[in-house]
Each structure stands twice: as structure tokens, then as C-alpha cells.
Amino acid sequence: AQSVTQPDIHITVSEGASLELRCNYSYGATPYLFWYVQSPGQGLQLLLKYFSGDTLVQGIKGFEAEFKRSQSSFNLRKPSVHWSDAAEYFCAVGAFTNFGNEKLTFGTGTRLTIIP
Amino acid sequence: NAGVTQTPKFQVLKTGQSMTLQCAQDMNHEYMSWYRQDPGMGLRLIHYSVGAGITDQGEVPNGYNVSRSTTEDFPLRLLSAAPSQTSVYFCASSYSSVLDFGANVLTFGAGSRLTVL
Numbered sequence: 001a002q003s004v005t006q007p008d009i010h011i012t013v014s015e016g017a018s019l020e021l022r023c024n025y026s027y028g029a030t031p032y033l034f035w036y037v038q039s040p041g042q043g044l045q046l047l048l049k050y051f052s053g054d055t056l057v058q059g060i061k062g063f064e065a066e067f068k069r070s071q072s073s074f075n076l077r078k079p080s081v082h083w084s085d086a087a088e089y090f091c092a093v094g095a096f097t098n099f100g101n102e103k104l105t106f107g108t109g110t111r112l113t114i115i116p
Numbered sequence: 117n118a119g120v121t122q123t124p125k126f127q128v129l130k131t132g133q134s135m136t137l138q139c140a141q142d143m144n145h146e147y148m149s150w151y152r153q154d155p156g157m158g159l160r161l162i163h164y165s166v167g168a169g170i171t172d173q174g175e176v177p178n179g180y181n182v183s184r185s186t187t188e189d190f191p192l193r194l195l196s197a198a199p200s201q202t203s204v205y206f207c208a209s210s211y212s213s214v215l216d217f218g219a220n221v222l223t224f225g226a227g228s229r230l231t232v233l
Contacts, residue, residue: 049214
């Protein structure tokens with residue numbers, strides 16, 4: 001069974017500073033990996049996804065993530081954060097079940113606070 | 117506006133009461149799902165559907181029923197509410213599997229906050 005670990009519950013970053021959010025996954029085969037963002041009172045929005053190919057994936061809002069198979073990681077990065085990036089971020093791993101249906105497993109989330 | 121619409125946004129129930137959380141999408145999406153979000157636990161899948169007339173259980177289905185009589189609607193029924201069902205519920209939809217290559221993405225509703233006393 002797949003699983004996702006986001007080791008940081010809460011991160012505080014100064015506006016303009018760089019950001020890295022950690023995500024580690026457990027899955028036997030090549031994983032399908034996702035990062036979602038949830039603004040307060042809203043549903044989740046897809047930032048980026050990795051299926052195969054180039055291990056550095058570009059997403060929306062200036063975010064990128066790097067897939068590292070040797071470390072079972074899929075960390076999210078942004079070179080310079082903006083106050084509007086304050087939100088909760090979820091990493092997810094996808095897989096097909098034995099019956100051919102999809103299953104997404106979400107991490108517990110990392111809450112990002114931006115200080116002026 | 118196209119998207120996933122959830123009603124109600126807020127609801128307070130007493131233990132033992134029943135209710136239905138509504139979810140509707142106007143994007144002609146085949147896949148629909150219900151998640152619950154609890155502090156420190158991320159999102160957990162309750163039930164999902166891959167098309168009208170087809171539903172299946174997710175990770176935490178106990179205490180919930182679903183049906184999918186139309187492509188557009190996917191209501192979630194709480195049969196006898198319990199305090200453990202206090203949570204924020206999200207409905208999501210996608211055209212097909214989000215594990216398919218291409219631009220297919222999971223679209224979430226804004227959520228329904230349920231409190232069971």
C-alpha cells in the first residue's frame with residue numbers, strides 16, 4: 001500500500017525568501033505524485049504532478065518539485081515566496097488498485113505562514 | 117460558473133440525526149469522490165464513483181452511503197450521525213482517472229463543515 005509523509009506540520013518563511021516543503025512517499029513501483037494547495041476556506045487546487053520523464057516538474061504560481069527516486073522524495077520548492085502563498089500544502093501519491101481503479105493517498109499537510 | 121458545488125457549507129447535527137451532503141458538477145466529469153479532512157490526518161477517501169450507477173468504498177466508508185443516479189450529482193448520506201463524523205467534507209470530480217496522462221485534474225468543491233453534537 002502506498003503512503004505519504006510530510007514531516008513538517010508548520011513552516012514559517014519570510015516574504016521573498018526561498019521555500020522547500022518536504023514529501024516522502026512509499027510505493028513499490030514508479031509513483032504518480034502530486035502537490036495540492038489549499039487556501040483558507042477553499043478546496044484543494046493542483047499545483048503540479050509527476051508521472052514520468054523529467055524529474056524536475058514545473059507547476060503553477062512559480063512552484064516546482066523534484067522527484068528523487070533514491071530518496072523516495074518529491075519536495076516542493078519556490079525561489080521567492082509571496083504573502084499570497086500562505087496556505088496548506090498537501091503531497092499525494094496515486095496508484096491503481098487491483099481492480100483498476102485509481103487511489104490517491106494524501107499526506108497530512110504542511111501549513112505555510114508568511115511573515116513580512 | 118463551471119465547477120463543483122457543495123451544499124450546505126455549514127451544518128450542525130445532533131447525534132443520531134441523518135442528513136445528506138449535496139455535490140453537483142457541471143463539467144460532464146465521470147469520476148466523483150467524497151473525502152473528509154480532519155486535523156493532522158490529511159484527506160481520506162470515503163466513497164467514489166467512476167460513472168452513473170457505479171460506486172465503491174474508499175478508505176473510511178462506515179456510516180456513509182452514496183448513490184450516483186446521474187453524471188452530475190453525487191450525494192453523501194449520513195445515516196445516523198455520530199460525533200466522530202464531525203469533519204470538513206470535500207467533493208471532487210475529474211473527467212477520467214487523474215492517473216491518466218494528460219491534463220486531467222481533480223477539481224474540488226469548497227467544502228462542507230459538519231459538526232455533530
